[in-house]
Amino acid sequence: MKNDFPLTTMSTFTYSSPFPSTFTFGVAAASAQIEGAAFEDGKGESIWDRFCRIPGKVHDGDTLDVACDHYHRFDEDFALMASLGVKDYRLSLAWPRIFPNGDGAINQAGLDFYHRLFASMARHGITPWVTLFHWDLPQSLEDRGGWTSRVTVDAFANYADTVVKAFGGVVKNWITLNEIRCFTMLAYGYGTKAPGRKESAAVVNQTYHHALLAHGHGVRAVRAYGGEGARVGLTDNCDVSVPVTETPRDIAAAKAWFLEKNEHILGALHGKGYAERYLARAGADAPRVQPGDFDLICLPCDFLGVNIYTATYVRAGRDGQAWEALSLPANYPRADSPWLNLVPQAIYWASRMCHELYEFPSILITENGCGYNEEPVVNGEVIDLHRRDYLRSHLREVHRAIADGTPIAGYFLWSFIDNYEWEDGYQRRFGIVHCDFETQKRTPKLSAFYYADVMRTRTVL
Numbered sequence: 487m488k489n490d491f492p493l494t495t496m497s498t499f500t501y502s503s504p505f506p507s508t509f510t511f512g513v514a515a516a517s518a519q520i521e522g523a524a525f526e527d528g529k530g531e532s533i534w535d536r537f538c539r540i541p542g543k544v545h546d547g548d549t550l551d552v553a554c555d556h557y558h559r560f561d562e563d564f565a566l567m568a569s570l571g572v573k574d575y576r577l578s579l580a581w582p583r584i585f586p587n588g589d590g591a592i593n594q595a596g597l598d599f600y601h602r603l604f605a606s607m608a609r610h611g612i613t614p615w616v617t618l619f620h621w622d623l624p625q626s627l628e629d630r631g632g633w634t635s636r637v638t639v640d641a642f643a644n645y646a647d648t649v650v651k652a653f654g655g656v657v658k659n660w661i662t663l664n665e666i667r668c669f670t671m672l673a674y675g676y677g678t679k680a681p682g683r684k685e686s687a688a689v690v691n692q693t694y695h696h697a698l699l700a701h702g703h704g705v706r707a708v709r710a711y712g713g714e715g716a717r718v719g720l721t722d723n724c725d726v727s728v729p730v731t732e733t734p735r736d737i738a739a740a741k742a743w744f745l746e747k748n749e750h751i752l753g754a755l756h757g758k759g760y761a762e763r764y765l766a767r768a769g770a771d772a773p774r775v776q777p778g779d780f781d782l783i784c785l786p787c788d789f790l791g792v793n794i795y796t797a798t799y800v801r802a803g804r805d806g807q808a809w810e811a812l813s814l815p816a817n818y819p820r821a822d823s824p825w826l827n828l829v830p831q832a833i834y835w836a837s838r839m840c841h842e843l844y845e846f847p848s849i850l851i852t853e854n855g856c857g858y859n860e861e862p863v864v865n866g867e868v869i870d871l872h873r874r875d876y877l878r879s880h881l882r883e884v885h886r887a888i889a890d891g892t893p894i895a896g897y898f899l900w901s902f903i904d905n906y907e908w909e910d911g912y913q914r915r916f917g918i919v920h921c922d923f924e925t926q927k928r929t930p931k932l933s934a935f936y937y938a939d940v941m942r943t944r945t946v947l
């Protein structure tokens with residue numbers, strides 16, 4: 487582990503200096519949240535198509551049936567992206583569009599849709615960054631155990647091989663999975679995300695392990711079929727700590743907290759196995775590991791993607807405790823997403839700790855943004871200054887981290903367009919483009935024009 491974090495060399499750093507010429511600015515979205523056409527052209531049911539129809543699970547019973555109708559409007563959307571100067575777009579493939587039953591017969595219409603989509607991106611000068619799995623698991627696999635079963639791992643391996651072979655000629659940037667915690671702990675433990683199960687700790691720990699195996703298959707598939715220049719990594723929503731003061735004692739406490747809270751995913755990847763402390767704490771609930779599992783799980787990646795929205799404040803512990811985590815008062819500033827406390831330094835510390843504690847060669851901020859409920863279009867405009875302020879404060883922290891030596895290679899804003907915010911449905915808007923879900927009219931918000939200027943000037947304005 488490297489020495490204590492050298493603090494920002496303020497003497498040579500100014501926020502107005504440009505980002506490195508190699509730095510990627512992008513926007514992000516995901517198949518289930520924007521495509522719609524939930525049962526069109528042979529697409530199979532996903533667990534979210536099922537879950538959203540269970541009364542009480544999703545705000546207002548909102549379904550993914552239409553969403554942003556991106557399935558039919560992607561050319562218009564890419565034209566709008568290009569008009570804003572977007573050159574890199576992170577999207578996901580809908581597994582059930584390609585394998586309606588998760589495995590078995592391929593739906594050619596599903597492959598054909600993504601061929602058309604990538605061709606449109608190429609015409610508009612937009613580079614794809616493709617997430618293989620962003621939570622829309624085929625329901626048929628859930629019926630066979632879902633992420634509690636190695637059947638799903640094997641089906642994912644087949645799916646990954648198939649799509650990397652199909653699109654490896656035009657896609658060179660691959661992300662295996664999006665946010666393991668959200669489709670394991672939240673989905674099979676807390677039950678707040680599809681499929682909405684509340685299983686034992688042992689079962690949840692096993693879903694984490696199966697997800698890590700799937701990640702390994704994703705890396706294997708890209709190495710085998712991705713072709714020259716293909717890059718691959720995981721996107722994790724690691725638990726993030728921010729030292730209350732950037733002093734050695736609070737930084738050490740924040741590091742200790744970070745290591746402990748992330749040892750079952752990032753720690754396992756870095757250590758090529760589960761830490762003794764983790765196994766001791768899990769006891770009989772520890773994942774069952776088969777010989778060779780970690781050889782697959784720990785196949786080298788080109789980057790780590792991190793989705794960073796917020797953090798926990800941590801300070802030096804008292805009475806011999808390594809750390810003390812602070813709970814935030816009710817009046818602490820937050821977005822309308824109740825979990826989204828406004829902590830811009832989260833981006834600085836998460837990226838530094840991932841790089842310096844786990845030695846990932848490169849860090850990508852694969853998501854960052856803020857969700858608010860009411861963002862009306864008034865006289866043809868959406869004045870979302872709150873989002874402009876959020877973006878500016880977080881981009882400044884990206885800039886500071888790079889100045890302090892963290893190899894952040896890119897930033898993908900979540901999200902290009904207001905979309906289906908999972909169990910919050912359509913009430914929570916994260917887009918820099920407003921979507922009128924009745925008329926499907928797109929309206930760039932003030933934040934879209936702000937981000938366009940940031941991308942054009944490559945500076946935090």
Ligand code: GCO
Binds near residue numbers: 664668907
């Ligand atoms: C996530 C998912 C996105 C969310 C976004 C806002 O990070 O939860 O990747 O699909 O919509 O983060 O919550």
